[in-house]
Every structure is written in C-alpha cells, then in structure tokens.
Amino acid sequence: MxxxxxxGAMLRVTVRGFALDEVSKSPIVLLQPVGREEVMPIWIGPSxxxxxxxxxxxEQYDRPLTHDxxxxxxxxxxxxxxxxxxxxLENNTFFARILLRQRxxxxxxxxxxxxxxxxxxxxxAEIFVDKELFEAQKQIIRPREEGESEES
Numbered sequence: 001m002x003x004x005x006x007x008g009a010m011l012r013v014t015v016r017g018f019a020l021d022e023v024s025k026s027p028i029v030l031l032q033p034v035g036r037e038e039v040m041p042i043w044i045g046p047s048x049x050x051x052x053x054x055x056x057x058x059e060q061y062d063r064p065l066t067h068d069x070x071x072x073x074x075x076x077x078x079x080x081x082x083x084x085x086x087x088x089l090e091n092n093t094f095f096a097r098i099l100l101r102q103r104x105x106x107x108x109x110x111x112x113x114x115x116x117x118x119x120x121x122x123x124x125a126e127i128f129v130d131k132e133l134f135e136a137q138k139q140i141i142r143p144r145e146e147g148e149s150e151e152s
Contacts (some may be wrong), residue, residue: 010128013040014143015056015117018049029117030141031086038138040129042086042094048114055121067118074119074123078102079096081123084116087130089137096124 012060016032026050030039044052051067054060064072074081082099090097094111099106107108111119120127 001114009131011131011134012066013127013129013134015052015121015127023087029114031127031134032119033129033134037140038134039141040137042113044112044114048112048118050116051118052061052121055118064130067115067122071122074100081119081125082112083125084113084120084127085130086113086116086133089133112141 008143010035013033016030018073019028019030019041020026021043024043026043027046028041028054029044029049030041032039051065054065055067058067071081079102081098082101084096084098085097086094094113095110096116097108097110098116099108101107117127119125
C-alpha cells in the first residue's frame with residue numbers, strides 16, 4: 001500500500017514529542033522520520049494531545065476513551081488498521097486517512113491527523129507522511145541547553 005494513485009512517496013514517522021504554540025497555547029505534535037533530525041509540527045486539540053500522550057505513556061483508564069473504543073470496535077470486527085497517512089495541507093489544515101483491512105478488502109477512511117495518530121499508537125500501526133508535504137513543513141529542532149525547558 002504505497003498510498004493512493006497520484007500521490008508521492010511516503011516517509012515513515014514516529015511521534016517525537018509535543019510542543020506548545022506560545023501564541024495560541026495549542027498543543028503541537030512533532031512527527032519525525034526514522035533516521036532524520038527534522039520534525040513536522042501539526043497543531044492539534046488538547047483532548048487529542050492528551051489521548052496521544054496517554055498512549056505514548058502506556059497508561060490506561062478503567063473504561064475505554066474514544067480512540068480505545070475505536071480500537072476495540074476494529075478488533076471486534078476483525079479489521080486491521082494497516083497505517084495512518086498524513087497526505088496534504090490545505091488552508092492551514094492537515095488531512096489524513098487511516099487504511100484498514102478486513103481479510104482481502106481494503107478501505108481508506110478520512111480522518112484528522114491527530115485521530116489517525118492516536119489510533120495508530122493504540123493499534124501499533126505505522127504512521128506515514130507524504131514526503132513532499134514533510135519537506136515543505138519540516139523544521140529543525142535545536143538541542144536544549146542545560147536547564148532549559150522544552151518550551152523555551
């Protein structure tokens with residue numbers, strides 16, 4: 001599954017961490033390709049940031065949260081989450097999709113990148129970013145100085 005026809009190559013990424021937009025106070029998830037130093041920031045909502053952080057920490061609630069519920073539904077229907085793809089940026093909004101498989105049937109479902117990331121983390125699916133999109137949006141993270149906070 002290299003992506004939908006007409007789209008470019010994809011880079012596999014991991015969640016590097018989070019940042020905070022100083023102006024809007026919105027959380028930013030940082031996606032980093034394997035073996036590279038640059039990251040791609042995506043502004044997300046606080047509840048999605050919390051869900052992603054919870055999954056990264058391995059912590060769980062007694063009852064399923066929304067992304068956990070979706071994972072349970074997929075498991076119950078014997079549907080595999082193959083991957084999440086972040087595919088484009090339009091009017092400062094990122095677009096993504098999750099690719100699902102049930103036996104030999106595949107379906108692509110549009111989603112917000114933050115939801116696709118949160119679900120991928122729960123299903124151990126890989127996360128990909130369109131290579132041209134990454135190259136256009138990438139940023140270098142400078143190493144922190146001793147005693148400096150991550151938000152500095």
